[in-house]
Amino acid sequence: MAAVALSIAAGTAPAFAADDDLLVDYPTFSGASQNLDRNGTADILTSSGTTKQRILRLTAGGFKQTGSAWAKPKLDLTRSFESSFKVYLHHGAPGADGIAFLVQAHGPRALGGWGGGLGYRGIKNSVAIEFDTFQNTPDPSSNHLAVVLGGDPDHHSAVGEPQIPLYGKPFMARVAYNAETFALQIFVQSLHAGSTEELALATTVDLADEVGTDAAWVGFTAATGTALSKQDIYSWTVEGSGA
Numbered sequence: 394m395a396a397v398a399l400s401i402a403a404g405t406a407p408a409f410a411a412d413d414d415l416l417v418d419y420p421t422f423s424g425a426s427q428n429l430d431r432n433g434t435a436d437i438l439t440s441s442g443t444t445k446q447r448i449l450r451l452t453a454g455g456f457k458q459t460g461s462a463w464a465k466p467k468l469d470l471t472r473s474f475e476s477s478f479k480v481y482l483h484h485g486a487p488g489a490d491g492i493a494f495l496v497q498a499h500g501p502r503a504l505g506g507w508g509g510g511l512g513y514r515g516i517k518n519s520v521a522i523e524f525d526t527f528q529n530t531p532d533p534s535s536n537h538l539a540v541v542l543g544g545d546p547d548h549h550s551a552v553g554e555p556q557i558p559l560y561g562k563p564f565m566a567r568v569a570y571n572a573e574t575f576a577l578q579i580f581v582q583s584l585h586a587g588s589t590e591e592l593a594l595a596t597t598v599d600l601a602d603e604v605g606t607d608a609a610w611v612g613f614t615a616a617t618g619t620a621l622s623k624q625d626i627y628s629w630t631v632e633g634s635g636a
Contacts, residue, residue: 474633512614553594
């Protein structure tokens, strides 16, 4: 299936090739269980409310929970890619601790620390993009994005504070990586009518060099601590090259 490159506002578009594919294509998570490795508290279940659909729940609102989920196809980090996903972090107040989108070389069973570890602490061969909803000591606020290298959430490579709330209301996120320039951009968008996409964080990082391999697993981690939340992914796509 040939990919169609998405436009990128306020930045350089990834250089997609004709053989780029939708490596992950989940409008919902119906039928995803055979192609998604899940660890810890991560599970595929039916959402509550009036619009019921199959979702990926990373944490279920319990004490000191951790969850991770990884797509089975590896992603070629020497090629540009985009990933889009709908997120809903909710349940209690304050919510904690948030989720992370990762590329990592440890394997499909990778799962890290709870609380401020966001489920990826200790996954050393990784690059994480945090959507963090709880202010721990190294954090600028309880509503921030961060790029973190080497599985160490105590040290942020880059930080952004979006204008929309990450907790309590669903939002869309989009990660765009240009393998030629190493430009990494993270966009967020409210689901309110008339909302526009916001470039919330932009930095440069050589993903293949940081992860230590040209091919990596891609997916999500999340964690709770003494403050709790249900941390859900409603849809997910990855458009790039398989390895």
